[in-house]
Amino acid sequence: MLTLIVCIFSAGILLFVEARLYAALDAQLGQEIATIGKVYREEPDELNDLAPEWGITLFQLDGGGVHRQSEAWEREGLSRALQTGGAASPVSWTTPEGHHYRVDSISESSYRVAAALDETSLRNTVWTLAVILAAGIPFAAGLAIAGGYFLAGRVLSPVGAMAQKAREITAESLAKRLPVDNAQDEFGRLATVFNDTLSRLQDAFERLRRFTADASHELRTPLTAMRSVGEVALQSTLDPVAYRDAIGSMLEEVDRLTHLVEGLLMLTRADSGKLQLAPEALDLGRLVGHVIDQLRVLADEKHQELTLRAPIRVNAIGDAALIRHALMNLIHNAIKYTPNGGIISVEVNVTGGRAMIEVRDTGPGIPAAHRDRIFDRFYRVDTSRSREEGGVGLGLAIARWAVEANGGQLELASGGTDGSSFRLILPAPHDSSAAGGHRQVYEPRGRRQEVGSS
Known part of the structure; x- marks a missing residue:
């Protein structure tokens, strides 16, 4: 995306500079045409002196039976530029020898004036700018990649630290927490949320361990009591009343165990959400x-x-x-x-x-x-x-x-x-x-x- 933005920006700069340079060249060309027209109207005999005195080397004038053109105009064949360009004016023209000119003309009621300027230096300037911009695009892209890699590494380093710490957290080490460098940024808030989740998990695991230990202990107590009463009754010769007392004691423990199991089953159904309310x-x-x-x-x-x-x-x-x-x-x-x-x-x-x-x-x-x-x-x-x-x-x-x-x-x-x-x-x-x-x-x-x- 950055490379695309740089390319669009560079193309915009190139087109803007080129337009400005051609605008300046066209303005200069218009001034030369105006000068030629003024000389023709006021002092026609001085048209031959335009080149040495005024520096106007490429022009052509037709009017009132007068046809004047500079030697360079005829040599470069610039008349064909006007014929090829048609109504479009000004136009760029390249001679068969590879010379580049900017040609423009103006027609008045009694005469027509055309002039041309060499645009080779302008083209060289635009080409140099295009080369500089083209060379700068991969350099900017490379610099952006390097800077982006560095900045992304700095920005994402907390994620790596959190991932490394998260790998160390197991069911036996739920007390560990993810590092929080800045609790106000996105990663800090994310780590805080994960730490809150770990706290709830730790609390749930602790309650589960405590529940399992307590349930085991509560189940073992009546079972141990029934086993003890049964063993004593088997090892000793008792009268019917003593046997009834032993059996009654065992039934009390069975009743207690039944209540415990019923309570556990009710809580289990409640925790699983399978208990339907009416x-x-x-x-x-x-x-x-x-x-x-x-x-x-x-x-x-x-x-x-x-x-x-x-x-x-x-x-x-x-x-x-x-x-x-x-x-x-x-x-x-x-x-x-x-x-x-x-x-x-x-x-x-x-x-x-x-x-x-x-x-x-x-x-x-x-x-x-x-x-x-x-x-x-x-x-x-x-x-x-x-x-x-x-x-x-x-x-x-x-x-x-x-x-x-x-x-x-x-x-x-x-x-x-x-x-x-x-x-x-x-x-x-x-x-x-x-x-x-x-x-x-x-x-x-x-x-x-x-x-x-x-």
């Missing part, structure tokens, strides 16, 4: 009431007070099975970690135009150091205590996924020493709440409980 309009107060009905027996065993407060009717859009599963995990966690005689309250309301369910308990709360990770898979604040109570650290992770899959969010509203509060927010239709003053009464099985007032 969103529908939900009456959250009724849905929460059914969940509380199923879990009330656990609260009664620990003499806990489990209440539902729904001051207004709240509708939401979501998959009923997933929302129920999330609520089961949240309320079950609250019952599990709240001491005997504690209080678990569930409130259904509207906040910011969206449906809200808040689950509060009077348990030990969640220490600040653990609040950022309680929704991680297999993460437990008290590992030994959770295992004793049957937890595997998947409940909150599954609950958050179930809520987010329905376009909502699950967050820890508070987790101080006076208990924990989880807030579940779901999309609500425009008519999600009834007018103020509505009173909803929920009747759980076996008793009547007022759950809200206007």
